[in-house]
Amino acid sequence: MKHLFDATELHGLKLKNRLWRSATWEALAAPSGHFDERIFGIYDALAAGGVGAIVSGFTSVSDEDVYFGQARLSNDSLIAEHKRLTKGVHAHGTPFVAQVALNEGPRNPGDALPLFAAxxxxxxxxxxxxxxxxAAHGFYLSRVVASSGNPAAFFCRLADAMREAAPALHLTMKMDCDDLPMQISLEVFTEVAAHLDSIEVSGNGTSVPGIRTGRDEGxxxxxxxxxxxxxxxxxxxVGGHRSVECMKRLLNTTNISFLSLSRPLIREPDLxxxxxxxxxTPAKCVSCNSCYRTPAHGCIFNLHTRG
Ligand SMILES: Cc1cc2nc3c(=O)[nH]c(=O)nc-3n(C[C@H](O)[C@H](O)[C@H](O)COP(=O)(O)O)c2cc1C
Known part of the structure; x- marks a missing residue:
């Protein structure tokens, strides 16, 4: 029997429960990648709120890549600010994973490998x-999945290059289950998963609006x-977890190990x-998706706490 609040250990991560904060772009970095001060308060509240692990908003691996407000780990001058962010999260005993991404990348996907490794x-x-x-949601790497003849081979090489660059880190990947036909997608996920410490399943319908508890969850x-x-x-x-009851059922009727949430933690970081x-009682998030359009991607029901 699995419980939501089981403590678990994975390579590089000690989690106090089975809940992850799924990557959520706050749009709080300057084009240079330097953080707005508000980012530190957002992560402090998330870590204090008890989630088992936090994945950062997408963070570009290239100085040339452009996307509104995105963070970057694309040059060494940014390391000090990220250090401040990780220190704040670790003060609450919460593990912290950086989501690395490209919106636009090189014509030849092989040329992206050194960027991700760095x-x-x-x-x-x-x-x-x-x-x-x-590697989800239409970003560069998910376009590679959809267009490459052998996406599994490419992602295994990418994972191996990152492992070699940072062997102590937990290595995970977020991928869409619906970019390819189901059977091929299962084969690709399974092959790539063998090179990773965990794998997060998402899909192209990313943030489905209007989730009803007990009906559209998960x-x-x-x-x-x-x-x-x-x-x-x-x-x-990830995707549409709103009630403890549904999450308990998912954990105990399948071999799924962890559940990740984005929008519910925007509304209630202490959920x-x-x-x-x-x-x-279920998450208060009503899945209206207004958070995609608010300053600092806060919840419209508590905008006074952000931006
Ligand atoms: C404002 C906002 C920003 C997001 N940013 C990211 C991101 O940076 N990277 C990512 O993989 N997914 C991102 N997502 C998608 C979420 O991580 C998640 O996959 C999706 O919202 C479904 O989960 P939920 O029902 O718990 O919100 C974002 C979602 C929202 C609402």
Whole structure:
């Protein structure tokens, strides 16, 4: 029997429960990659709120890559600020994983490998406990999945290059289960997972609006459950988790190991501690997706706490 609040240990990470904060772009970095002060308060509140592990918002590996407000680990001058961020999160005993990404990347995907490896090295120097390859949601690497003849081989090489650059870090990847036909996708995920310490299942319908408790929760669960049958690598499932009841059911009727949340923690960064404390009413998030358009991607119901 798995419990939401089981403590677990993975390569590089000590988690106090099975809940992850899934990567969430705050749009709080200057084009140079330097952070706005508000970012530190956001991560402090998340870490204080009791989540088992935090994945950062997507962080570009290239100085040339442009996306509004994105963080960067693309040159050594940014390491000191990331160090301050990781120190704040670690003060709460929470492991911290940097999500590394490209929006636009080189024409030849092989040329992206050194960029990701260098970012992994910087992530280690900045004190992160892990790195997550962002290969989902239409970003550069998910376009490689969809267009490459042999995406598994490419991602295994990428994972190996990052492992070599930062062997102590937890190595994980977020990938879409619906960029390829189901069977091919399962094969690719399974092959790549063998090179990783965990794998997060997402999909192109990323942030489904209007989730109803007990009806639409865990919308990528069928794929994640099938993957978890095939791989020994722990599977993290994102997308539409809102109630303890549904998460408990997912943990105990499948081999899925972890559940990750984004929007619910924007509204309630202390949601894990609220649940742990016995108030198990579902997340207050109404999945309106207004957080994609608010300053610092805060929740419209509590904008006074951000930006
Ligand atoms: C404002 C916002 C920013 C996001 N930024 C990222 C990101 O940087 N990287 C990523 O992989 N997913 C990102 N996502 C997607 C979430 O991590 C998650 O996959 C999705 O919202 C579904 O989970 P949820 O129902 O718990 O919100 C973002 C979602 C939101 C709402």
């Amino acid at each position: 970012a992994a090295r910087r992530a280690a120097l900045a004190g992160y406990d892990g790195v997550q390859i962002h 919308y990528f669960a069928p794929f994640a459950a099938a993957l978890a049958e095939r791989t020994k690598t722990p599977v993290v499932l 894990p501690n609220r649940w742990l404390g016995g108030d198990t």
